[in-house]
Amino acid sequence: MILQKDNQYAVECQTKVSKHCVQQGEYCDSEEDALLWVEYECWIDSGEGWICTTCHETIMNNMVKMRIEKESAGPKKPDRGDGLDNDLEKGIETVL
Numbered sequence: 001m002i003l004q005k006d007n008q009y010a011v012e013c014q015t016k017v018s019k020h021c022v023q024q025g026e027y028c029d030s031e032e033d034a035l036l037w038v039e040y041e042c043w044i045d046s047g048e049g050w051i052c053t054t055c056h057e058t059i060m061n062n063m064v065k066m067r068i069e070k071e072s073a074g075p076k077k078p079d080r081g082d083g084l085d086n087d088l089e090k091g092i093e094t095v096l
C-alpha cells in the first residue's frame with residue numbers, strides 16, 4: 001500500500017478503478033507524512049488501504065448504477081391468463 005522510493009514514501013491508491021486515478025499520493029519524507037497527505041486529500045480509508053477520491057467516486061457511481069439496474073429488472077409477476085385458468089376449467093369439465 002505504501003510505496004517507497006529513495007527514502008520517500010507515498011500511499012498507493014488501492015483500487016485504481018478510475019481511468020483518471022492519480023495512482024499514488026505525493027512522495028513524503030515518512031510514511032506518516034504520506035498518510036497525512038492522503039488524509040488531507042480526503043482519500044477514503046477502506047480498512048485495507050486507501051482509495052483516491054476519483055476512484056471512490058467511480059465506485060459510488062457504479063454502485064448506484066447497479067442498484068438502479070437491479071430495481072428495474074425486478075422479479076417478474078406472471079401475466080394473468082397464463083394457462084392456469086384454462087387447465088382449471090378443463091379439469092372441472094372432466095369431473096362434470
Ligand SMILES: [Zn+2]
Pocket residue numbers: 013014015016017018021022023051052053054055056
Ligand atoms: Zn485511485
